[in-house]
Amino acid sequence: MFLMNSRHMLSCFSFTGMMDAAEEAMKAAAHAMDGDVTVPLRTAVSRKKNSLLLMPCLADDLWGLKALAIFPDNPALSRPFLNGLVLLFDGTDGTPLALFDGRTLTALRTGSVGGAAVRALARKDVRSLGLAGAGVQGYWQVRFACGARSFSEVRIFDAVPENAERTAERLAKDLPDIAVFLCRDASELALSSDVIITATTAKQPIFPDDRRLFSGGKCIIGIGSYTPETREYPDALFAEARQVYVDTEHALSETGDLIGPLSRGLISREIIRPLSDLFFEEQRADSGGTVFFKSVGLSVFDLYAAKTLLEKGKMTGNGIEFDL
Secondary structure (H helix, E strand, C coil), rough: EEECHHHHHHHHHHHHHHHHHHHHHHHHHHHHHHCCCCCCCEEEECCEEEECCCCCEEECCEEEEEEEEECCCCHHCCCCCEEEEEEEEEEECCCCEEEEEEEHHHHHHHHHHHHHHHHHHHHCCCCEEECCCHHHHHHHHHHHHHCCCCCCEEEEECCCCCHHHHHHHHHHHCCCCCEEEEECCCCHHCCCEEEEEEEECCCCCCCCHHHHHHCCCCEEEEEECCCCCCCCCHHHHHHHEEEECCCCCCCHHHHHHHHHHHHCCCCHHEEEEHHHHHHHHCCCCCCCEEEEEEECHHHHHHHHHHHHHHHHHHHHHHCCCCCC
């Protein structure tokens, strides 16, 4: 069995390789009904305010299982919001193959999905990137977005200013050729950014209901809302969005960012497409108008990310072989 901790994964992954894996995962999810992969909905078990999430995904060659422990009070205690493990099994005989740190793998696979969306949807000439939500996920969203387009500046906003400052310092160090700025509020961020990425835990929209914030052919990536009770964007976005893309069809029933606007007729089901449509067609979205991409995540992304990391880890010697 092969063990990869956070250091092993961060030492061998590539931004392009992970975004390629995310594209392949979206294509596999689109064919799930044909039996290419078996992707049941996540199982959540709660005790008080804490939760354990179980996310399996089965393909012919590999089986994967991610288990995440979510403790909302942890950040206030300077502990991680989530911890977890990802297991891979041989799909032909069930042999355990690999064990991964789930927190790092989740950050990389979520970042790669956002990066793949930027690569597919953002105009070639975008220069300014805005991030709302400056946690671990937000940091990796910026890193992958900067691997997809040549940004010259990044703007950051977080409801907790210390989070924004900490992430800005880290990004300034890791991206020395890109100017990093802090924003006073979400409106300033939106007005100043060609591409907007949100990675928050907001229950209510973090932007004012003003369509001017989203006009001008922006590319907007929603990462944070993955339950019906959470929402990052106001109705005004859907007055501007020419096209809406989703990582999988599950987004239509899982995220408050789509459930509410759809139920009130603010957007038509006809303008919502899986992002994988573009990958099958080997094309990229046209540059006219604002586009919105919504991700809720699915275990198939973990499976493809883990497969890619396992291959790279074995190739480069980043990992530990051990017997059960």
